[in-house]
Amino acid sequence: MNGNDYAISCCGLTRRFGAVTAVDDLNLDVPRGRIFGFLGPNGSGKSTTMRLLCGLLAPSAGHATVLGCRVPEEAEKLRLRMGYMTQKFSLYQDLTVIENLRFVARAFSLGQRRMKERIAANSALYQLESLHSRLAGTLSGGQRQRLALAAVTLHEPQLLLLDEPTSAVDPQSRRDFWDRLFELAEQGATILVSTHFMDEAERCHRLTFLDRGAMVREGAPRDLMNRLEALTVEIDTEAPRRTRALLGTQDWVRAVTQLGNRLRVMLMPDMEEPAEKVRELLGEADLQAVVRRTPATLEDVFVAATGFGGSQRA
Ligand SMILES: Nc1ncnc2c1ncn2[C@@H]1O[C@H](COP(=O)(O)OP(=O)(O)O)[C@@H](O)[C@H]1O
Numbered sequence: 023m024n025g026n027d028y029a030i031s032c033c034g035l036t037r038r039f040g041a042v043t044a045v046d047d048l049n050l051d052v053p054r055g056r057i058f059g060f061l062g063p064n065g066s067g068k069s070t071t072m073r074l075l076c077g078l079l080a081p082s083a084g085h086a087t088v089l090g091c092r093v094p095e096e097a098e099k100l101r102l103r104m105g106y107m108t109q110k111f112s113l114y115q116d117l118t119v120i121e122n123l124r125f126v127a128r129a130f131s132l133g134q135r136r137m138k139e140r141i142a143a144n145s146a147l148y149q150l151e152s153l154h155s156r157l158a159g160t161l162s163g164g165q166r167q168r169l170a171l172a173a174v175t176l177h178e179p180q181l182l183l184l185d186e187p188t189s190a191v192d193p194q195s196r197r198d199f200w201d202r203l204f205e206l207a208e209q210g211a212t213i214l215v216s217t218h219f220m221d222e223a224e225r226c227h228r229l230t231f232l233d234r235g236a237m238v239r240e241g242a243p244r245d246l247m248n249r250l251e252a253l254t255v256e257i258d259t260e261a262p263r264r265t266r267a268l269l270g271t272q273d274w275v276r277a278v279t280q281l282g283n284r285l286r287v288m289l290m291p292d293m294e295e296p297a298e299k300v301r302e303l304l305g306e307a308d309l310q311a312v313v314r315r316t317p318a319t320l321e322d323v324f325v326a327a328t329g330f331g332g333s334q335r336a
């Protein structure tokens with residue numbers, strides 16, 4: 023693939039705020055027409071990276087090329103070709119839905135005729151027709167988010183940067199939202215989307231995990247799960263807390279997560295019979311349990327990518 027096949031290409035991209043390195047030497051290539059997921063704990067640099075890619079912030083070091091334009095130098099050329107949905111709802115709460123759409127259309131210099139066509143098309147696609155005269159501030163989470171997506175795609179951008187777009191949205195609305203994203207990608211748009219939802223991450227073509235500004239994992243979801251550097255077992259037990267405490271004392275246990283009366287345990291990757299070893303340990307302590315091997319999930323990848331929960335962060 024040559025450079026032009028990538029919608030986004032970053033090389034050594036770095037942004038510091040005083041003593042904090044929000045984005046640390048990021049090398050990232052995002053192919054066109056794909057949905058690319060951006061994952062990482064709060065404060066790991068997802069939003070800052072998006073701002074750098076829009077040209078809203080200048081890098082402290084490194085550079086990025088977005089749709090063939092260097093940012094921030096050529097950001098103005100990009101303005102009409104990309105859309106950025108900020109983490110916080112950024113439309114006007116005290117304007118109606120139709121007023122917001124018209125405002126955005128003008129900001130993107132759509133002429134009268136195209137404005138009319140595009141607002142009609144997106145109002146139909148995002149089921150906003152019956153909401154046109156409602157104040158944006160009175161919409162539900164799902165409705166706001168449909169309005170936000172209608173607004174950000176009004177000028178038919180080739181690249182969308184969506185920063186945690188579904189964080190205040192119910193599960194059905196999230197599913198509908200993702201159906202729309204797949205349609206946009208099929209029509210050729212490239213989408214960079216940050217999320218904390220692992221079910222959404224699993225739907226992306228590729229993923230990047232950030233931790234404290236640095237890229238710690240990159241790849242297709244399935245490959246990342248297959249490459250997990252830990253073995254996983256599940257334990258059904260009536261004594262999850264005692265079992266968890268015992269596991270926590272073992273140096274071959276990397277992380278334990280409780281789900282009701284089930285524990286999900288990540289173990290060192292080089293163990294021969296992991297389930298057997300756990301059974302023995304619990305048996306010696308007279309803890310009743312059913313132990314079984316289980317395939318890795320993206321949540322496991324997240325835990326591994328961010329240091330198995332052992333690292334301290336603000
Ligand atoms: N404008 C800013 N001034 C100072 N520090 C900032 C600014 N923006 C972000 N940061 C810091 O940069 C780090 C990354 O933040 P951010 O990109 O918002 O992470 P995320 O979106 O992954 O939660 C955090 O430590 C945050 O406090």
Ligand SMILES: [Mg+2]
Nearest residue numbers: 068069070109
């Ligand atoms: Mg953020």
